[in-house]
Amino acid sequence: MIVETPKIEFRDLDLRFTAEDGSEVQVLNSVNLNVKEGEFVCIVGPSGCGKSTLLNIACGFLNPTRGQVLIDEVPVTAPNRKRVFIFQDNSVFPWLTVSENITFGLVDQTPAEKDELVNRYVEMIGLTGFEHAYPRELSGGMKQRVEIARALASGPDVLFMDEPLGALDWLTRLKMRADLVEIWRQEKKTILFVTHDVEESVQLADRVVVLCDRPAEIRAVVDVDLPRPRSLDDPEYLQIRDEIFDLMGLDHHGIEASQR
Numbered sequence: 677m678i679v680e681t682p683k684i685e686f687r688d689l690d691l692r693f694t695a696e697d698g699s700e701v702q703v704l705n706s707v708n709l710n711v712k713e714g715e716f717v718c719i720v721g722p723s724g725c726g727k728s729t730l731l732n733i734a735c736g737f738l739n740p741t742r743g744q745v746l747i748d749e750v751p752v753t754a755p756n757r758k759r760v761f762i763f764q765d766n767s768v769f770p771w772l773t774v775s776e777n778i779t780f781g782l783v784d785q786t787p788a789e790k791d792e793l794v795n796r797y798v799e800m801i802g803l804t805g806f807e808h809a810y811p812r813e814l815s816g817g818m819k820q821r822v823e824i825a826r827a828l829a830s831g832p833d834v835l836f837m838d839e840p841l842g843a844l845d846w847l848t849r850l851k852m853r854a855d856l857v858e859i860w861r862q863e864k865k866t867i868l869f870v871t872h873d874v875e876e877s878v879q880l881a882d883r884v885v886v887l888c889d890r891p892a893e894i895r896a897v898v899d900v901d902l903p904r905p906r907s908l909d910d911p912e913y914l915q916i917r918d919e920i921f922d923l924m925g926l927d928h929h930g931i932e933a934s935q936r
């Protein structure tokens with residue numbers, strides 16, 4: 677039997693913070709999870725349960741109190757250029773153009789290679805024609821696209837995304853979700869994606885990891901075995917969405933009515 681090595685492995689992870697008054701706050705409790713190469717995994721859970729903390733540990737920004745995260749079987753002890761973190765509040769540089777933002781930090785490429793990267797990713801994120809625009813000339817959604825292009829241009833093998841669409845309006849979010857799926861299909865990166873939005877997680881992920889309230893443990897891992905692109909009114913999609921709402925103890929009745 678061939679055993680597939682996980683791309684990312686969370687092994688028995690605990691995290692405790694020491695509060696200002698010296699008391700201890702346990703945020704993560706015994707988190708175990710394997711993520712496959714090229715998999716799109718979403719993490720959902722109640723606000724403040726520890727979703728961002730989990731991502732911060734996986735990216736090497738934080739050390740766990742116990743356990744470890746391995747990527748390609750190597751323990752994560754510090755940030756690494758091959759793993760890029762994308763936040764909700766985009767951090768494009770306002771003084772650089774779109775193409776300068778995309779190539780920022782690339783040191784090993786020739787100017788011609790950088791041009792090629794700009795062309796490839798500007799097209800992929802749908803910003804052709806805006807290469808020389810400054811962020812002040814772009815909408816929030818467009819800036820977040822630049823952020824994603826910059827991340828991809830650096831050639832990562834893992835993308836950590838913490839509520840990357842959280843600051844966008846509903847319509848822009850919907851469009852960005854569809855585009856993200858397409859980008860993921862083309863780029864074949866492993867993606868760990870934190871979201872508050874259960875619907876978003878079911879639309880995007882191969883698997884949805886549901887965390888319980890702090891200290892967070894994994895309550896369930898839900899397979900989303902549906903073809904993409906996914907329709908928001910497909911009964912199977914709705915069934916998985918409602919299963920996750922139930923796992924989170926949320927009342928989902930009335931969602932459809934509120935969206936009309």
Ligand SMILES: Nc1ncnc2c1ncn2[C@@H]1O[C@H](COP(=O)(O)OP(=O)(O)OP(=O)(O)O)[C@@H](O)[C@H]1O
Pocket residue numbers: 693694695701703721722723724725726727728729730872890
């Ligand atoms: N540096 C820190 N020191 C002490 N406590 C912290 C620190 N960082 C986070 N916490 C606490 O850890 C808990 C988990 O925070 P985290 O940001 O991971 O939750 P989250 O699930 O991502 O929240 P949200 O969904 O609201 O963004 C929170 O209670 C938070 O107050």
